[in-house]
Amino acid sequence: MAAFTRLTYHQRVHNNLLSSLTGPAAARPRTFATTRIRMSLQESAPSLAVVGVTGAVGQEFLSVLSDRDFPYCSIKMLASKRSAGKHITFQGRDYVVEELTPDAFQGVDIALFSAGGSISKEFGPIAVGKGSIVVDNSSAFRMDENVPLVIPEVNPEAMSGIKVGKGKGALIANPNCSTIICLMAATPLHQHAKVVRMVVSTYQAASGAGAAAMEELVLQTREVLEGKPPTCNIFNQQYAFNLFSHNAPVLSNGYNEEEMKLVNETRKIWNNNDVKVTATCIRVPVMRAHAESVNLQFEKPLDEERAKDILKNAPGVVVIDDRAANRFPTPLEVSNKDDVAVGRIRRDVSQDGDTGLDIFVCGDQIRKGAALNAVQIAEMLL
């Protein structure tokens, strides 16, 4: 029953750190002002599988599916052998977690994967071979030219033609969380004035490294407050009251993999190999939402008032930009919310005229940065 213990603890972390501070989860809107696709359960609805269901994103897949009334006729809860046999309650029904095997995808229309790159590499093609459409949250296939990399609000056209019910499997990749959150805000501006260069610095939450990292941050914080040495199992250094360069491996060009995802995925999603991007990715002691400081250089002029209007009207985006009250987006405020929040929208004083803007973006890493985006992709398959 270890997974239950873990999930319960995870839940408690949420209750303590997030829900109790922003109101009880049930009463708290998941979104600021969103347009949801509401569907009732249908007999002809697709059969689903959630791969990596016991992880932080896996659990959020279930939460989002439920919140959005995603239609399904059946749902398989898949995880590693270690988690098989555990019980999960979903929409009032008890499910037993099944071991992920090649046979598990028999009859599955849509499989939501979030079990790490190696699992996706091994089982993604198997699922496709069985006719499943795989929405993969790992980085395994993101840069594969045959696999669409999709943010539904940004480039839905990339997956046109892929539909449930055609009897044909397919792979669709969910972008990296930092890329999704950045491009939710940058794309509407890009569509108006064309971004030529983007300098991004991130403030990334523990959740990006999984539920165990969130737990370690809580544990370390308690230890440090008690004057004890911090337990460092997930990261190789103290995280509580500290920050550090993202833990992704550093490549030969000095960028870490997380940073190069922002560089390369932006080009693929915007279908524009000319856009210049640099990024510095930093892990900060925040629980589950990322923040990003984004400096934009445009081809065409775009003044800050127009930019605010564009962002206010952008799908999945909310503008929080009250200069008098010094109220701007924070990770805590967007935690457990669907929309990405943008603020600090201002003309960049280091660029000439109106060709540059600075913005600050926050988005829930587990939700829009992972599970929600994947479920939105799945909604487009129907």
Place this chain on the structure above:
Amino acid sequence: MAAFTRLTYHQRVHNNLLSSLTGPAAARPRTFATTRIRMSLQESAPSLAVVGVTGAVGQEFLSVLSDRDFPYCSIKMLASKRSAGKHITFQGRDYVVEELTPDAFQGVDIALFSAGGSISKEFGPIAVGKGSIVVDNSSAFRMDENVPLVIPEVNPEAMSGIKVGKGKGALIANPNCSTIICLMAATPLHQHAKVVRMVVSTYQAASGAGAAAMEELVLQTREVLEGKPPTCNIFNQQYAFNLFSHNAPVLSNGYNEEEMKLVNETRKIWNNNDVKVTATCIRVPVMRAHAESVNLQFEKPLDEERAKDILKNAPGVVVIDDRAANRFPTPLEVSNKDDVAVGRIRRDVSQDGDTGLDIFVCGDQIRKGAALNAVQIAEMLL
């Protein structure tokens, strides 16, 4: 005895959060590899005053003066009426805190101010009138064209001619902490390749808002871990496990004052009105050291290996840049240290050739960002 309680608590915070994690303070080197000016006590040494001695920076003034064997024949401990009468032990002697009055500067050669801008504006000119040389840590006089704004390693020439013993008072301004930490790393590169544009995103510690803010971060963190609502006295929102746009007032151009300090002070310190700077300043739940992600655009090519060499040889700078071990500067590592640490030194892939670099800088906000820099300025007066 309220101040003693506060200082004791402050000390406890340090012990718990910093010292116990990086070794006891006595055993911990204050610097990575620094060149200190060591002076023995002299009869002819200057008389000192510390204004705002009970604050976080005031306390650090004393610590730095002691660590660096700063010569003095006498030292006045000055603070508000509220703190007057309290006792401070310094270098084995008991001092009574005196109320800050115009007469307090009689016979004072060097006055180190850190009591906020309004105190500096009121008492700085009075002290100068009495013949004191004021090293002011507030923003009151930084942009005054008659007042040098000095980082000793960067622009010592700006204060040439100001010396103790000439019987003439003077004002010297200590730059903003974020500016000092940024320019400690950027200047050596600027001297080689000329920075034309700089995009800075900061990760600023609680200490920049004073000892009470550090205490509130600890208190809030305890409260949040216990599931209680956080006490928000210093900031208007939750700080524990969160981050937010810097609390400085936002100006009409959308930048906050902290950001414009980086823009304007850089120009003054570099004596170069053409350098283009933009900054986004963010408060993160870290105790006492700032981090900054700095994107640099140069006039002349500067490759990353040369940049590393330059930084390794720069005074007051230490390079921490181990890509294989993913080891780079962290705020915790530089806490209570003199040197500014630089890492993540890499060619910016968004710029052509070798005309761009990304770097990540960490520095102790209270020490090099405030007290140490001021004491170094004072050393140059002797």
